[in-house]
Amino acid sequence: MNSVIDSSAKIDDSVKIGPFCVIGPDVEIGPNCVLHSHVVIKGPSKIGEGNIFYQFSTIGEDTPDKKYNKEKTTLEIGNNNIFREGVTVHRGTVQDKSHTFIGSSNLFMAYSHIAHDCVVGNNNIFANTAGLAGHVVVGNNVTLGAVTLVHQFCSLGDYSFTGLNTLITMDVPAFVKVAANPARPIGLNTIGMERNNFDSDTINLIKKAYRIIYRKGYSLEDAINQLYSLNQDNNPALTSFITSIERSERGLLR
Template identity: 55%
Template sequence: MIDPRAVIDPTAKLAADVQVGPFSVIGPNVEIGAGSIVESHVVIKGPTSIGENNHIFQFSTVGESTPDLKYKGEPTRLVIGNNNVIREGVTIHRGTVQDRSETTIGDDNLLMAYVHVGHDSIVGNNCVLVNNAALAGHVHIGDWAILGGYTLVHQFCKIGAHAFTAMGSAIGKDVPAFVTVSGNPAEAKSINTEGLRRRGYTKDQLAAINKAFKLIYRRGLRLEEALSILSEMAIAEPALITLIDSLRSSERGIVR
């Protein structure tokens, strides 16, 4: 299961069936759960906890310290959940004490080639980050979000659940749940209709979410005014609560 040409620190804890390819380096304070595969030429540094059934492809660097100038070598960590696919050349950095001291990747995510996840970022569950998408530090990505290739996300931005960013989007403000954005700087275009359909949202729910989008982006209302109306709409359609929560949690303002 472990190629003899791999270098594994004696303090690393690997489940019995973990596979490690040649020339990979697994450092101290690394834990890897059952069913996981580490291909050749992967570097994993700790403290890092990796769950079960993850597949990490060649030339990825996982759990490296951040180049953030505030970081002075304090003990921080990376936590990765279960069933993630981390493709070639992905880089994921540990956290900083200025935030949560932890970078977190959830479950069932696909990080395609050369994706970067910066320090203290949080990636939810069932997300897809397409080739060369890059998250600066302190970025939060909600469940089921899809980031198109070469998407750039500024530090402290939040991407809401089920949001979609088109190829080459440059994001400097928060993207609300369900919203599709594109451009540099990114602008809101519509709701992520196709993605929501695939996840089982009904016609009535889609109609309500589309109505909410127009309320936020087409009526010229202040966000506080829109939130007041949305709260009333959510009584009849609870699916809007996800959108409302993403709007209320915004600290940088939302893309327009």
């Protein structure tokens, strides 16, 4: 029932490690983490404090990307994340930044997947079997519904939301709710905004912005100009919405 721990691993004395875990070389695990059982962590990986790993999660594994050739790429994980049963997280590739990053206070439900070179922010929820292909960027307070699949190089803005069994092949702006296969916009994540204490004036402002982008028939360039006119008071939420649109590289889901 003993776990296998490489002698080079740096593990805080407060970490609880259950049976049949495997911790490889170049792994650093911070205070108060819990590995329940049958957890595999490979390195180079740096893991912050208070993270919980359930059985059969595999963290910091080599990517199956055919470009990968055993280079010493890395994974970094922040604090207070929960990795449920069977979650898989891969390290980066040298063709990008050689680095996969996960922030803090995320919930990854059973069998969700974070591929190589992804960047995941804070306070996100990945429902069962939600999966990111390589090079995906996820902001903060994003909810991915069960069986959501995200194509490589896509980005999802803060507070965006995906429905069950959604296939995303283009960028999703902040606050926007999408669903279906292929994904289509179906409104705003107003419930998420309310739960995170956005005031009614801000929510109504983002509703106006949404209509400009998705309902008025403007070209994208003209729509962005309209958004700037709407944002004369520099509302932080509207600024975030505009920024998520302007930073789109793969193309906006519209």
